[in-house]
Amino acid sequence: MNLAAGWLFVFCAFFITLEVLARNFFGFSTKSTTELSGYMLAIGIAWGLAHALAERIHVRIDVLVNKLPAGMRYYLHAVALALLLVLAVAMAYGAWYITSESLDFRAADMSGLRTPLAIPQGLWGAGIFVFAALCAVMLLEVLVMLVRGRGGEVERMLGSRTYEDEAREVLEALGAEERRA
Secondary structure (H helix, E strand, C coil): CHHHHHHHHHHHHHHHHHHHHHHHHHCCCCCCHHHHHHHHHHHHHHHHHHHHHHCCCCCCCCCCHHHCCHHHHHHHHHHHHHHHHHHHHHHHHHHHHHHHHHHHHCCECCCCCCCECHHHHHHHHHHHHHHHHHHHHHHHHHHHHHHCCCHHHHHHHHCCCCHHHHHHHHHHHHCHHHHHC
16 A cells, blocks of 8 residues: 555656646646645545554654653553554545445536546545554554564554664665665
């Protein structure tokens, strides 16, 4: 899903660029760029949420958490994940509700494309549902780790990425890790 989200962003940028060039140089507009790019951005964001959680790349503000003792941090990570799960479930329910309502009323966009709204809403909702499911699975895994006294694994799974993590990722992307080994 994350790969598809990335390609959606690339396609969206390409589509917007073509629209701007067509307007400026040829006096032509598709009149659907705003609609389609909005759908692509919403779907792309939703489809990237699970990957961002799994890779610990969501924006975090954890200045205070990092100053707490390790044992306390493990439980705070679990609480944060539980709260994220509550939010994700609420969003998934909202996505399901709005999509089913659009299906019931055969709702379509008011643009020239007359896009059935259930299509982009359903794709958007699928990303949010996968995100909520991952939150639930990860929370279950974290709770098992805490019960078994494996807080260090919780920290590695949910803690902030360190500069070593970032450097390792860059080296892997460059293929430098393989040459050093």
